Amino acid sequence: MENKTHLVDEITGHRRMRRNRKADWTRRLVQENRLAVDDLIWPIFLIPGTGIVEPIPAMPGVNRMTVDKAVEAAKEAADLGIPALATFPNIEMELRDETGSNSLEKNNLINLASAAIKKAVPNIGVITDVALDPFTSHGHDGILRGNEIVNDETVEQVARAAVYQADAGADIIAPSEMMDGRIGAIRHALDAAGHQSVGIMSYATKFTSAFYGPYREAISTGGLLKGDKKTYYIDPANGTEAVRDAALDVEEGADMLMVKPGLPYLDICWRLKEAFGLPTFAYQVSGEYAMIKAAAANGWIDGDKVMLETLLAFKRAGCDGILTYFAMDVARHLAKK
Numbered sequence: 001m002e003n004k005t006h007l008v009d010e011i012t013g014h015r016r017m018r019r020n021r022k023a024d025w026t027r028r029l030v031q032e033n034r035l036a037v038d039d040l041i042w043p044i045f046l047i048p049g050t051g052i053v054e055p056i057p058a059m060p061g062v063n064r065m066t067v068d069k070a071v072e073a074a075k076e077a078a079d080l081g082i083p084a085l086a087t088f089p090n091i092e093m094e095l096r097d098e099t100g101s102n103s104l105e106k107n108n109l110i111n112l113a114s115a116a117i118k119k120a121v122p123n124i125g126v127i128t129d130v131a132l133d134p135f136t137s138h139g140h141d142g143i144l145r146g147n148e149i150v151n152d153e154t155v156e157q158v159a160r161a162a163v164y165q166a167d168a169g170a171d172i173i174a175p176s177e178m179m180d181g182r183i184g185a186i187r188h189a190l191d192a193a194g195h196q197s198v199g200i201m202s203y204a205t206k207f208t209s210a211f212y213g214p215y216r217e218a219i220s221t222g223g224l225l226k227g228d229k230k231t232y233y234i235d236p237a238n239g240t241e242a243v244r245d246a247a248l249d250v251e252e253g254a255d256m257l258m259v260k261p262g263l264p265y266l267d268i269c270w271r272l273k274e275a276f277g278l279p280t281f282a283y284q285v286s287g288e289y290a291m292i293k294a295a296a297a298n299g300w301i302d303g304d305k306v307m308l309e310t311l312l313a314f315k316r317a318g319c320d321g322i323l324t325y326f327a328m329d330v331a332r333h334l335a336k337k
């Protein structure tokens with residue numbers, strides 16, 4: 001017990017915020033948000049071949065995997081209770097071209113992986129991206145004509161690619177290429193092909209960001225990219241524009257929304273959740289992951305604690321879940337508790 005001091009009592013009256021913080025049990029009782037394994041989506045990188053797991057230098061602890069290894073990883077993730085994977089292919093350079101035509105190949109790397117994962121691990125969700133950047137020789141997310149990433153032609157192609165992805169077993173199509181009208185076009189194409197139950201998670205607010213660097217190394221688009229993506233991604237300065245862009249995706253039939261990158265855009269997470277009430281996800285992107293890993297490797301921060309704190313911050317900001325390269329680490333951590 002403390003001695004009474006009139007000065008503090010005069011200021012606080014009977015109010016003491018610290019009463020609820022006084023013990024572990026009170027803190028647990030009043031905790032507003034919790035991170036659960038059900039909140040996690042694990043992005044994985046695919047390479048052609050068999051039996052290969054290769055590290056990505058800028059993302060310590062993250063690997064590129066052949067389809068057989070991805071199936072093993074999917075099993076492990078499902079055993080830990082992770083609800084879904086998001087797959088990203090590192091397409092062979094010979095297969096990349098101006099229009100990203102390999103995205104329309106029925107048996108391309110991403111579709112082979114979906115089919116194999118769904119066959120071996122039917123209870124894990126598979127989320128696939130239809131952006132063209134893994135398939136184009138210039139690293140852009142759409143078709144390049146002259147100096148322009150052409151909108152409508154790209155939309156037609158990604159809608160066709162979405163149908164092949166659904167045919168292969170994808171449960172949710174997550175288009176990240178930020179063309180106008182893509183959500184409606186993909187919904188239309190999926191329905192016409194009988195894929196009414198395949199959902200759409202829109203990368204509704206994807207910002208022009210320097211946080212994507214390590215990802216571009218992971219799928220080998222960094223060296224290819226000509227110019228930048230400012231003509232189709234959102235300016236990091238703009239919050240209201242992001243809400244308007246998401247509103248169009250909601251109108252066009254998005255089932256879920258995503259904000260990308262994550263931590264620097266928590267205000268957007270909150271605004272979208274408040275405005276639309278749709279299931280809302282954040283993508284803690286490669287640069288966010290790399291920063292935490294690098295600082296932890298130097299002993300400058302406690303990596304595990306920072307990882308958990310960032311993920312909880314997404315929950316507090318209104319997110320229903322997080323795409324994170326930490327998914328397996330977090331799932332193991334939560335399983336131990």
Ligand code: PBG
Nearest residue numbers: 131133141176211212215285286
């Ligand atoms: C592009 C795409 C990007 C990411 C996933 N798909 C961004 C980009 O290369 O411009 C980034 C993911 C990450 O950084 O973790 N469609």
